[in-house]
Amino acid sequence: MDGRESDTFKFLAQARPKARWQLQTAKARFSELFGRARSEGPQLITRRDKEGVVMISDEQYQRLVGKAHQPQNLLQFFRESPLVGIELDLERGKDEGRDIEL
Secondary structure: OOHHHHHHHHHHHHOOOOEEEEHHHHHHOHHHHHHHHHHOOOEEEEEOOOEEEEEOOHHHHHHHHOHHHOOOOHHHHHHOOOOOOOOOOOOOOOOOOOOOOO
8 A cells, every 4th residue: 555545544534524414504504514624624414314425624625535645747746656766677678570471
């Protein structure tokens, strides 16, 4: 498991909703819900105690989908590659070709 996968698992372990909101209450107190999602962490919103969605901050979302870890450019991508330092054998065997009948 690379560092990014490990970060994702850590995030998911910590991402359990901190509070549970009924949809009607969430609508009425949306500003509070929004603030708590940013300051306290994920907030679970349910409808009839069955269906649910979780509100999370943008920073948590970016970590979850990995965009916060994506390289800014191609050079950064290669510098951060897990393959950095691996020796590659780029020598090719001499290929004489093959005989074919036409």
